[in-house]
Amino acid sequence: MRAAVLRKEPSSMPAPIDPIVEVRGISKSYGSTEALRGIDLDFPRGKLSSLLGPSGCGKTTLLKIIAGLIKANAGSIAVDGKVVTAPGPERAFVFQDFALMPWATALRNVAFGLELRGKARAEREEIARHYIAEVGLAGFEDKYPHQLSGGMRQRVGLARALSVDADVLLLDEPFSAVDEQNRRKFQEDLIRLRSNQNKTFIFVTHSIEEAVYISDRIVLLSPRPGRVSQIIEPEIDRSGDPDLIHRDKHYLDTVQEIWQGLKQYAE
Ligand SMILES: Nc1ncnc2c1ncn2[C@@H]1O[C@H](COP(=O)(O)OP(=O)(O)OP(=O)(O)O)[C@@H](O)[C@H]1O
Numbered sequence: 001m002r003a004a005v006l007r008k009e010p011s012s013m014p015a016p017i018d019p020i021v022e023v024r025g026i027s028k029s030y031g032s033t034e035a036l037r038g039i040d041l042d043f044p045r046g047k048l049s050s051l052l053g054p055s056g057c058g059k060t061t062l063l064k065i066i067a068g069l070i071k072a073n074a075g076s077i078a079v080d081g082k083v084v085t086a087p088g089p090e091r092a093f094v095f096q097d098f099a100l101m102p103w104a105t106a107l108r109n110v111a112f113g114l115e116l117r118g119k120a121r122a123e124r125e126e127i128a129r130h131y132i133a134e135v136g137l138a139g140f141e142d143k144y145p146h147q148l149s150g151g152m153r154q155r156v157g158l159a160r161a162l163s164v165d166a167d168v169l170l171l172d173e174p175f176s177a178v179d180e181q182n183r184r185k186f187q188e189d190l191i192r193l194r195s196n197q198n199k200t201f202i203f204v205t206h207s208i209e210e211a212v213y214i215s216d217r218i219v220l221l222s223p224r225p226g227r228v229s230q231i232i233e234p235e236i237d238r239s240g241d242p243d244l245i246h247r248d249k250h251y252l253d254t255v256q257e258i259w260q261g262l263k264q265y266a267e
Pocket of ligand 1: 030033034035053054055056057058059060061062206
């Protein structure tokens with residue numbers, strides 16, 4: 001039987017990275033709490049990178065600095081070679097609680113980013129319908145958030161981020177509020193979206209299994225203050241049966257290797 005997960009042959013030269021997001025010397029303190037110190041990172045274009053580490057290591061802080069939602073005390077962020085200091089159309093942020101407008105339908109919520117950008121109603125609704133279908137919610141366009149399950153609300157949040165056509169999607173633990181079945185299903189959807197949408201995903205999680213399952217690249221952060229401790233490229237062939245991947249030796253070994261590095265921080 002062919003293995004479901006393949007470790008690619010190591011090449012003699014590391015593949016050059018085409019970074020879309022460049023993080024240089026980022027430090028951030030909240031009062032006397034030093035959240036991040038001297039972070040240097042490149043996020044490759046068209047890939048899914050995860051920020052992984054124990055609670056409080058600064059994952060969300062780094063993601064929000066990349067988004068331009070909070071300011072660093074030192075350092076810079078460049079997107080496509082241009083230094084950014086505020087939110088911009090090339091980056092879309094998916095919040096942990098999805099941040100939906102409760103009084104608006106799924107369609108209006110998804111179209112909202114386009115509404116803010118001044119797109120005409122017919123056009124923005126056509127785009128919104130397309131992405132609602134992309135995330136598996138066709139038929140739910142006219143439902144309000146309270147009529148949708150947590151998993152569905154999360155899909156609305158993702159469809160909204162996809163519809164504004166940003167090159168970089170920043171996702172802050174988007175699976176934390178949903179049950180395990182939906183989480184698994186959504187991880188598979190994200191892998192599919194990442195291969196057919198040509199976007200760069202930067203994803204915050206504290207689940208080692210999740211990071212190994214979905215990521216091209218995992219940035220491990222160590223806490224107090226947050227620093228880059230390791231970068232891991234799981235090199236998993238995800239074209240096979242997802243259930244087999246979860247049982248594959250290389251997948252399990254990678255999970256174990258990361259756990260060995262992180263367990264010292266477990267409380
Ligand atoms: N607004 C804030 N004011 C003060 N301290 C903060 C603030 N936001 C974060 N911190 C502190 O900065 C550190 C990093 O927080 P951050 O939320 O970025 O970590 P995290 O790795 O995302 O954590 P978690 O996995 O628990 O979400 C923590 O010690 C946290 O308590």
